[in-house]
Amino acid sequence: MKTPTTYAQTVALFGNPAKSDGTLNKQWERDNIVSMKIPAGYPMFYLGTKVRTIRIHKLLAPDLQQIFTEIWDATRIIVKQERGYGYSTAWYDNRTREKLHDLGLDQFSGSYNFRPVRGGTQLSSHAFGIAIDIDAVHNPQGTKGRMPAFVVDIFERHGWQWGGRWRRIDPQHMQFRKE
Ligand SMILES: [Zn+2]
Numbered sequence: 001m002k003t004p005t006t007y008a009q010t011v012a013l014f015g016n017p018a019k020s021d022g023t024l025n026k027q028w029e030r031d032n033i034v035s036m037k038i039p040a041g042y043p044m045f046y047l048g049t050k051v052r053t054i055r056i057h058k059l060l061a062p063d064l065q066q067i068f069t070e071i072w073d074a075t076r077i078i079v080k081q082e083r084g085y086g087y088s089t090a091w092y093d094n095r096t097r098e099k100l101h102d103l104g105l106d107q108f109s110g111s112y113n114f115r116p117v118r119g120g121t122q123l124s125s126h127a128f129g130i131a132i133d134i135d136a137v138h139n140p141q142g143t144k145g146r147m148p149a150f151v152v153d154i155f156e157r158h159g160w161q162w163g164g165r166w167r168r169i170d171p172q173h174m175q176f177r178k179e
Contacts, residue, residue, distance in 0.1 A: 001013075001059065001159070002159070003160070003161070003176055003177065003178050004176075004177050004178070005178045005179075007122050010125075010128060010130070010177050013059070014032065014057050014059065014128045014129070014130060015028050015031070015032055015128075016028065017029065017032075017114055017123060017127050017128055017129075018114075018116070018117065018123060018127070022116050022121075023116050024114045024116065029114070032057055032059075032129065033055050033056070033057060033058070033112050033129045034055070034056065034057075034061050035053035035054070035055055036053060036054045036055075036056050036061040036064055036065055037052065037053055037065065038051065038052055038053065038054060038065075038068060039065060039068050039069050039072060041072070041097075042068050042069075042071075042072050042106075043097050043101065043106040044107075044108050045106055045107060045108065046107075046108045046109070046110075051108050054108065054111050054132065055111055055112040055129065056111050056112060056129050056130075057112070057128060057129035057130050060129070060130055060176055063158055063176075064132070066158070067154055067155060067160075070154045071100075071105060071150075071151055071154055072100070074150050074151075074154065075096050075099050075100050075105065076092060076096045078099060078150075079092060079095045079096050079099050080092070083095060103148050103151075104135030104137070104139070104146070105134065105135065105148070105151065107134060107135040107136070107137065107138075108133075108134065109133035109135060109136035109137075109172055110126065110132070111129065111131065111132045112126065112127075112129035113126040113127065114126075114127045115127060125176075125177050130175055130176040130177055131173060131174065131175035131176070131177075132173075132174050132175075133172040133173055133174075134147070134151075134172055134174065135147070135172060139164075139170075139171040139172035140172070141163075141168075141169070141170045141171075141172070142168075142169060142170075143169070143171065144164070144169065144171065145164060145169075145171030145172065146171075147162070147164055147171045147172070152164065155174045159176060160174050160176050161174070161175050161176075161177065161179065162174055163175070166179070
């Protein structure tokens with residue numbers, strides 16, 4: 001799937017979340033937004049509460065699931081490089097979860113979120129269900145943040161764009177749309 005680069009392409013690919021008056025089209029939401037399961041074993045929390053699913057556009061759910069699997073795998077490799085080899089699977093699983101936590105990669109900060117707009121203003125990627133925020137506490141808008149480079153690489157290889165590259169920098173933000 002090719003990453004949309006214009007607003008029109010985004011609507012053509014993912015549909016229009018808004019009715020003509022700018023409010024949410026609930027039928028669009030029912031037809032397009034799914035609860036994607038976070039891969040088994042991957043820890044995820046939203047403001048301290050365990051999260052098992054993420055609401056996202058159905059066309060991106062398999063892709064985002066694969067991205068989290070790759071983040072898990074890459075983090076596990078870092079653990080092995082740092083801690084050595086020869087431990088049990090369970091030991092590596094636990095150290096991988098700890099490392100994900102140290103890196104803020106178990107902190108979910110939002111995905112699908114429709115906000116009404118008036119007067120033809122464009123909807124945010126979150127309103128299409130094509131964006132996710134990770135670890136907002138350590139990656140606030142307007143700062144460099146601390147999003148690990150390998151995580152940025154993984155998302156970009158899947159055609160996503162990182163808000164950390166924007167002039168109006170937003171390092172917590174990943175979206176399947178190039179602005
Ligand atoms: Zn965002």
